[in-house]
Amino acid sequence: MAKASLARDVAAVARGETLSCLWEREDRGGHFDLADRMFNSVREAWLSASKHNMADVKELIPEFFYLPEFLVNSNNFELGCKQNGVQLGDIVLPPWAKGDPREFIRVHRMALECDYVSQHIHEWIDLIFGYKQYGPPAVDATNVFHHLFYEGNVDIYNIDDPLKKNATIGFINNFGQIPKQLFKKPHPAKKISQRSSVVDPGPITPGLSFTTGDRLFFHNLDNLRPSLQPIKELKGPVGQIMQSDKSVLAVEQNKVLVPPTFNKYVAWGFADHSLRIGLYDSDKAILVCEAIMQSNGEIVTCVCPSVKLIITAGTSSVVTIWEYVRKQLNIKQSLYGHTDAVTCLACSPAYNVVVSGSRDATAIVWDLSRRIFVRQLRGHTAPIAAVAINELTGDIATCAGTWLHLWSINGEELASVNTCVGRADRMQQILCVAFSQIQEWDSQNVVMTGSTDGVVRMWSVDYVQVPKEDRQVVKEGVDTKENGVRNLVKQISISADFPGKDTASLVKSGSESSLSEDEGETTTEVESTQEEKIEGKKEIERAQEEKEMCSDEDTNQVNVHIL
Incomplete structure (x- = not known):
């Protein structure tokens, strides 16, 4: 049975910067706990609590199901050395995690959502909150x-002896407290309906399934068909599509809808450089602010995190946060960091961050609550045209030219892929990107991109295990060695593509691409069977050079395929 304990919770996540300070300064008098008592290995913690030490009680705090960063000592804290000589660092993960914290969290979360846990969850409730x-x-x-x-x-407020009172409080803080009992009778079991599995039956994810009614569009890609009639007709090119309740809302370019009711929009791009707020139904402007151009240049992009906040950016390279109160727009903060025009913005109310993409080929993550710079996402080979944030996982997608990049909210590049298909002189540029985000643990979630060739493509992120061995990489006639290849290969592969109404069917190029990550560096391997791609433009060759593309002589390659 788990007991709520601040000391145990903080000890488990002590590798995080904020909580490490709390643990070090407040709980341990300026230093970390003894190394032998620190959380260091998932296997050792499990054996201690389940077999070797029955007085050891562990609690799976929420971070075990959503926060891979707490498993990594990214700040290189001096956590000490155990009596057996083992220096503490990153958490030692079980073999099925393949040495990757994100894979551990993903599989752990999938296990939490599986049928077996649902069938036995009432037994846990009986122990923690119930009659047991x-x-x-x-x-x-x-x-x-x-x-x-x-x-x-025990009533600590009625303990007169200060020594006894402090000892009691310390005892509870360090060893935990039983939650309040909520149920006096056995809790009923959850009813599990007949289910049909929709995930791959891998050995590490057995039993995870969804009801037939839960099947989503990316579970049935082969059955997707365009609607016979347009669901919405606009006066110009589409700028934003939003689903609200059972209806789909859409506005033209240079407009964004205002949450949470989406009955208003913010518009820009007028000859007088004004910023306007209007009604969605009547298209009538209710506010016109003409003081925008004076201090912020021409607006290129805009997002609305809430009904009171509007964020704009453009040619001045400055990201401006506006406050809309009493039918007036006032500048709340100007954010400086880019060196060229800002081309796109994305906001996540769940994570309280804003991501800006610029022509300087970088993206910046901003803290919306404190309105400060957080980190910069580098490595793009072209100006950034689109960004998106996954509201469930915090993952960030950035698009530059034909490249799609996927990042964690903490700035780690998870995967990248060149979406180019066909001839090199007919490359399609990515214009927009979005996440499917219904169930964050569903491995079949996709990243969707729309390109200049009129095709919508769906991309899936896969985790593939490769042997730990030296491999020979042949690149432009020069032999180089890559040592210490990590266990886990992260790759983005195409799931499906959907040509537009007036676009011819997509011709497969026979190209194969995969993404592998070595010790701190990502390499992308592309095999092409067409001479057109080999004889591409110099700009594409430079982009391939920066992405460390190599030939098909590398053995670890994954097909780009249509499912």
């Missing part, structure tokens, strides 16, 4: 603890 918390049922279930752990057994 007290009395003979608790004794039969080996679920008893020290009397100080139970709510109401």
Whole structure:
């Protein structure tokens, strides 16, 4: 049975910068706990709690299901050395995680959502909050603890002896407290309907399935068909599409809808360089602000995180946060970081961040609450045309030229792929990008891109294990060695593409691409069977050079295929 304990929770996530400070300064008098008592290995923690030490009680805090960063000592904190000589650093993961914290979190979350857990969740409720918390049922279930752990057994405010009072408080803080009992009778089991599995039956993800009614569009790519009639007709090119309840809303270019009701829009790009707010139904402007050009240049892009905040950016390279109160627009903060015009913006209210993409080939993550710079995403080979943020996972997608990049919210590049197909002189540029984000643990989620060739493509991110061995890379006639290849290969492969109404069917180029990550560096391998791609323009060759593209002599390659 788990007991709520601040000390145990903070100890588990002590590798995070903020919580490490809390642990070091407040809980341990200026230093970390003894190395032998620190959380260091998933296997050792499991064996200690389940077999070797029955007095050891562990709690799976929420970070185990969504935050891979807490498993990595990215700040290189001095956590100490154990008695057996092992220096503490990153958490030692089980073999099925393939040495990758994100894979550990992904599979762990999938296990949490599986049918087996749903069928037995009532047993856990009985132990933690139910009838097995007290009395003979608790004794039969080996679920008893020290009397100080139970709510109401001690009143610390009535302890007169200060030494005894402090000792009691410290005892509870370090070893935890039993939650309040909510149920006196056995909790009923969850009803599990007949399910049909829609995920690959891999050995590390058995039993994960969804109901037939839960099947989503990316589970049925072969059945997707365009609508016979337009669902919305606009006066100009489409700028934003938004689903609200059971309807689909859309506005023209240089317009964005205002949440949460989406009955208003913000518009820009007028001859007088004004910023306007209008009604969605009547298209009538209710506010015109003409003071924009004076200090912020020409607006190129805009997002609305809330009904009171508007964020604009453009030719001045400055990201401006506006506050809309009492039918007036006032500048709340100007953010400086780009060296060229800002071309695109994306905002995540869930993570309270804004991402800006620029012609300087960088993207910047900004903290919306503190309105400060967080980090810069580099490595693009062209101006950034589109950015998107996954509201569930915090992952960030950036698009530059024909390249699609996927980043974690902490700036780690997870994968990248060149979406170019066909001849090199007919490359399609990516114009927009979006995430499917219904169930974050669903491995079949896709990243969708729209390109200048009128085709919508869906991309899936896969995790593939490759051997740990030296491999020979042949690049432009020069032999080089890549040592210490990491266990996990992250790749983006195409799931499906959907040509536009007036676009001819996509011709496969026979190209194959995969992405592999070595110790701190990502390499992309592309095999092409067409001479047109080999004889591409110099600009494309430079982009391929920066992405460290290599020939088909590398053995670890994954096809770009249509499912």
